[in-house]
Amino acid sequence: GESVGLHLPTLSVQEGDNSIINCAYSNSASDYFIWYKQESGKGPQFIIDIRSNMDKRQGQRVTVLLNKTVKHLSLQIAATQPGDSAVYFCAEIRSPNSGGGADGLTFGKGTHLIIQP
Amino acid sequence: ETGVTQTPRHLVMGMTNKKSLKCEQHLGHNAMYWYKQSAKKPLELMFVYSLEERVENNSVPSRFSPECPNSSHLFLHLHTLQPEDSALYLCASSPELAGPSTDTQYFGPGTRLTVL
Numbered sequence: 235g236e237s238v239g240l241h242l243p244t245l246s247v248q249e250g251d252n253s254i255i256n257c258a259y260s261n262s263a264s265d266y267f268i269w270y271k272q273e274s275g276k277g278p279q280f281i282i283d284i285r286s287n288m289d290k291r292q293g294q295r296v297t298v299l300l301n302k303t304v305k306h307l308s309l310q311i312a313a314t315q316p317g318d319s320a321v322y323f324c325a326e327i328r329s330p331n332s333g334g335g336a337d338g339l340t341f342g343k344g345t346h347l348i349i350q351p
Numbered sequence: 352e353t354g355v356t357q358t359p360r361h362l363v364m365g366m367t368n369k370k371s372l373k374c375e376q377h378l379g380h381n382a383m384y385w386y387k388q389s390a391k392k393p394l395e396l397m398f399v400y401s402l403e404e405r406v407e408n409n410s411v412p413s414r415f416s417p418e419c420p421n422s423s424h425l426f427l428h429l430h431t432l433q434p435e436d437s438a439l440y441l442c443a444s445s446p447e448l449a450g451p452s453t454d455t456q457y458f459g460p461g462t463r464l465t466v467l
Contacts, residue, residue: 268455277458
């Protein structure tokens with residue numbers, strides 16, 4: 235079925251290195267993508283979003299890349315810090331007629347980013 | 352803090368108990384959501400409320416009963432739950448119903464529920 239998924243459940247990086255977290259989606263009708271960060275004991279927190287008419291968007295230390303040809307989304311974190319340790323979720327919002335719930339918001343399982351000193 | 356609070360943060364209950372989860376948002380949002388987060392599974396949308404009216408019930412068993420008395424408060428009433436209902440229950444809100452042209456959802460910290 236249609237789904238949003240993440241390639242790796244765990245990613246370990248050295249402090250100061252760049253991190254890349256990947257996400258695949260299967261519904262080409264998806265219009266909007268969001269990355270969330272969930273720290274231990276907390277709810278998901280919005281990081282950055284991108285609309286389907288864009289292929290790149292930058293925030294503070296984070297960049298999201300969207301490749302609609304291969305239905306791939308990535309989150310790049312520059313100069314990873316200990317505070318970046320968390321589980322990262324991608325989510326897609328589908329067009330209103332494509333199903334997926336009242337707001338068409340579907341989440342991936344998450345990637346656990348571990349920062350090594 | 353996201354402006355969305357949930358109580359209690361932790362709850363342990365037996366299968367015959369009745370309990371309620373509470374969510375409150377201080378953001379002036381019109382839409383509120385309940386999600387279930389189980390280990391190693393994606394977030395599952397349970398209920399959606401917009402302007403205090405339920406607009407979505409994603410095939411959730413009747414042992415979960417939501418209530419939205421006003422746009423700032425959302426409850427999830429629990430009755431005769433099963434051990435497999437143990438999970439983190441997250442509340443979220445957004446200015447309007449989330450969609451391609453609108454708004455991000457703001458999540459509360461969740462209630463960690465354990466059903467014995």
